[in-house]
Amino acid sequence: MDILVFATVVLPFLAAIALLLLRDKGSRGLIVVGTAVVLAAASLALVGQGAFEYGPKSILGISLDGLITLLDFALLFVILVIAMTKLKNPLVAALTAIQIVGLIYLEFFMMDHGAAKAAPAMFADSLSMIMVLVISIVGSLICVYALGYMPAHEDHLHLARSKQPRFFFYLVAFLGAMNGLVLANSLLWLYFFWEVTTFCSFMLISHDGDETSVKNATRALWMNMTGGVAFVFALIFLQKTGTGLYLSELLKPGFSAAGAAALIPLFMLCYAGITKSAQVPFQSWLTGAMVAPTPVSALLHSSTMVKAGVYLVLRLAPAYAGTMLSGTLAMFGAFTFLTTSALAVGQSNAKKVLAYSTIANLGLIIACAGINTPAAITAAIVIIIFHAVSKALMFLCVGTIEQKIHSRDLEDMRGLYMVMPKTTIVALVGVVTMLLPPFGVLMGKWMAIESAAAMKYMPVTVMLALGSGLTVMFWARWAGILLSTPYPKGVPAEPQAGTVRGPLVLLAAGAVLLSLFVPFIYGGLIEPAVRSSHKAAGFVLDGFNFVNQQGVFYVYPLFLVLGVGFYFAWKQARKVEAADCVGPYLCGAQSPGDDKAFLSTAGAPVGYQASNFYLTWLFGEERLTGPINMVSGVLLAVMLGLLLGGVI
Amino acid sequence: MGKLLLATLAVFLAPIVGGLIAGIDRKITARLQSRFGPPILQPFYDVFKLLGKAPMIMNPWQVLTVWVYLLSSMLTVFLFFMGSDLLLIFFVMTIGAVFFVMGALSTQSPYAQVGAQRELITMLTYEPLIILVFVSIAMVTGSFKVSEVFAYGKPLLYQLPLMFIVLGYALTIKLRKSPFDISACHHAHQELVRGVLTEYSGPQLAIIEIAHWYDVVFVLGLCALFWATSAPGMIILLVVTYFAELVIDNVTARMTWKWMLQSVWCWGLALSVLNLLWLYAG
Amino acid sequence: MSMLKDWINKGRLKSPWVVHFDCGSCNGCDIEVLACLTPVYDVERFGILNIGDPKHADVLLVTGTVNHRNKHVLKNIYDQMPEPKAVIAMGACGLTGGVFREAYNVVGGVDKVIPVDVYVRGCPPKPEAIIDGVVLALEKVKAKLEAAG
Structure with missing residues (x-):
């Protein structure tokens, strides 16, 4: 161990x-x-x-609890110094100072360090x-x-x-x-690691050191720091009410019976999770973080770090089950899912599309945590796993593509197959596994919508339905663009470093194979997780199919039929000869030898251009961000207000 | 086992039924316009002719995508007649819709591109509505399974009258009828040529047509669910609905996609919410 | 297999989709073409559809005088029609260049640019003649296919 x-x-x-x-x-x-x-x-x-x-009590004779506390303070001081000297940002400095003060109060005036550990x-x-x-x-x-x-x-x-x-x-x-x-059970340990991830994220976003990246990193820092402050408040609050600072204490049955006294710290912790997961109105830090080198976006800002936020919310789900916090969280997550999916439709910047889609999926996970039935929790965990793999893959693909074509704009990816066929296929696998059945992410979405319907959360289901339609739109057009090629046979594979191609291929294979083994993953890991938190399973495996009261998801029949069918379709496509392929219909007026131009009356080629509908009049950032931030801010304020109202 | 047989039979019969519906559709439309109209079997003649044409495409992806489209539509019908999960069936249908658009986008033709974008907007418009229809069905019967609708005992129409109108919107879009025939209308020679279908030809076009017949059977099947208690009820409901579609098609003009997105979402959502609220109250 | 072939051949005769290309006609012929679509003549009775995309079409119907400006467009549209296909030249201008035959910019009849299967005379031809022409074109296609086996 x-x-x-x-x-x-x-x-x-x-x-x-x-x-x-x-x-x-x-x-x-x-x-x-x-x-x-x-x-x-x-x-x-x-x-x-x-x-x-x-x-573990101690390492080399040093008490681990003490060591963590020491490192906590050291880290906060480093951030404080950076905020005061390099960033000269009073907001970050103030937020850090509040945490330091709060932590001093907690550690030296409230806690009895001599007492036996409760857990x-x-x-x-x-x-x-x-x-x-x-x-x-x-x-x-x-x-x-x-x-x-x-x-x-x-x-x-x-x-x-x-x-x-x-x-x-x-x-x-x-x-x-x-x-x-x-792995932490002690909330103090959790808090320490939480702050380390915030700090790593800040350092990595500002890695390139130019003005934009420092600015965006600072925004990420202060937004996450508000979460940190909420975390410290939650700790103080819990200590005050005499609850041990352990996750296991919060998860004891009957914890939420204490009413507002229990719900306020839970809300604070969920708020910390919401900032970490860049839910609205904090989405701007994650989209800003896209200036970082692509591995950072892939690692921190899609597949793992932002999952820390939803992990915490999900972990606490049994604690707030059946309370009003749960219902509002479901609303909040669904709202994030809907709005950020809409924002993704309005984007042509591939990394931003991925960023918004990441936030949307995290929103979906939070909505599932809020719905809080075994089936919904299963959905949340399924999405965590499969989203991590497929989204990491998509980010790495965009990074690789960008290094080759020097653009991350969707429109510039037309004809990509002619330049880098291998990467294009891998990216297509990424899109398909994000979007379509029988792959895992879609399965998660299916579970989410069905469990929302089962709980009769009408606003949540309406938002999930709308958001789901928007998701299809931006993924489908991306996939189409990746395919756009003239006759593609015989394009030589692009040279690529092994350290680049290896992870790409492994992740692509993982995205497909993990979905193939989903019944086993469910039986081995997901179901025990749901059982341990919610005392019941969301789905029964019936011949490897996911079955519950609401519906049924066939895994292997779908895989088999679609797989065989796809293989047949692929074979048919392979039969196409170059001679069968002609240029596009251009009213008969195409320029000879150039498919991308009309012939003008003067006999000169005149190019044409067709591009995606981004619907910026409806889904543009400028149009939507303000209202979204306002509504989500109000939602958060109402949640807090209701809880505080309960105390008074 | 009986279910499997029924579903397999449905997969074989669906294109025949779908083609006949298309033929009757053309005949009645012609009559509504005081014309004589083509023979009922005309859609089959068209498809067989197309199958016999020489291939002419822009790239092999188009072949791949049309086959996947056909496959997903067949699977949709199969799962539907198996009495399976409505939401799952719908997601399976999405595979085909997405691949169909991908194939059009894979060409560099401006007309196909515009058509594909419009097709995406139509998908964006009807998908949430269909999901909401399923959710409301699940709220009434307690399950997303088609088989549970048949086991329910009362026609859904009594409890979900507004959702039936919402489904009507989706049906009109899916049948490519006016005022929503914006993505592949064959009357819009100048603006669209044939929109999303422009660069598909010959055998590929035939496959798309067959897949479309499957889709029509599926969507009409959804309508039939609203009166699942008696076979005559189902048939009356379908005939009335389809005739209403034809009248709407003939008395309206093709509108813009902006209008479609805004009006259908507004009306569709308003009707859905009203109907769902009514369910809560009841 | 042979049944499929029979059905395909039947379809070929019963479902001619026509693409209409106007090489610069005076619109007289074009109006007669449109007249065929009206309830009076109703060409859809014979499965004939007026289609906008040569890639979907079986019959190319050309009206007007072919000139040096548009001959490559005509050729292009013809090339973008998948086999089997037929061409109908229509009206005096389409057949020979008509009264513009001697003009400096005129190539002459449609058959100077692409092979023509059926010539429909008249200035303009009557709708009945046009429908007749389409039917005749299909028979030519059939004969061609039978000759090719």
């Missing part, structure tokens, strides 16, 4: 320090790949062990295991990808001195922090 926890949590930090010290390329590659392999193996071994509780500092159930797996395997693959990506990225910037050691330091350290976060 010691070794496995050490390998998943502490080892990445040690590797990070080594990466900072050993600056040469060879050892960097060795350390990153080595850490990746060890992490993946350790996470699998951890899962093999099953659920556990673990209360072990760490624990893992199936939900934590799933998170550890996602972090350690998907996250590691992204780190490996970064090995191939960063040299090209730096070439482009013409740096005098490589900043890669620093970059990989934060990237790999982040993996340790995330693992710590999801």
